[in-house]
Amino acid sequence: LQATNVLNQLYCSQLHGQLANQEAKKQSKKKNGKLMSDGLPRLLSSDEFYERVMNHEKEQKRVADDKKTRREEREQRSGALATWKRLEDERKRKNNKQRT
Numbered sequence: 001l002q003a004t005n006v007l008n009q010l011y012c013s014q015l016h017g018q019l020a021n022q023e024a025k026k027q028s029k030k031k032n033g034k035l036m037s038d039g040l041p042r043l044l045s046s047d048e049f050y051e052r053v054m055n056h057e058k059e060q061k062r063v064a065d066d067k068k069t070r071r072e073e074r075e076q077r078s079g080a081l082a083t084w085k086r087l088e089d090e091r092k093r094k095n096n097k098q099r100t
Contacts, residue, residue: 042049
């Protein structure tokens with residue numbers, strides 16, 4: 001009976017850890033972009049809500065700019081990698097030619 005309780009306690013603590021990890025993962029996901037996601041009524045002309053809207057728009061613009069910057073960097077990196085591969089193949093071809 002005591003061994004069963006110990007095993008049950010270990011199992012419950014493991015499940016508790018998994019559930020905490022699952023909830024943390026769910027919280028860390030990307031926000032859905034809703035300003036009034038809790039369903040409560042808001043005064044749309046209040047200063048607080050206006051600030052939230054302005055902050056939200058700034059955040060959306062920042063995210064879009066970051067995405068564009070990452071895309072440009074990825075394109076530059078792929079271009080540099082293509083050039084490097086071409087030069088590397090040429091070098092290998094010359095080495096193979098010298099060996100034969």
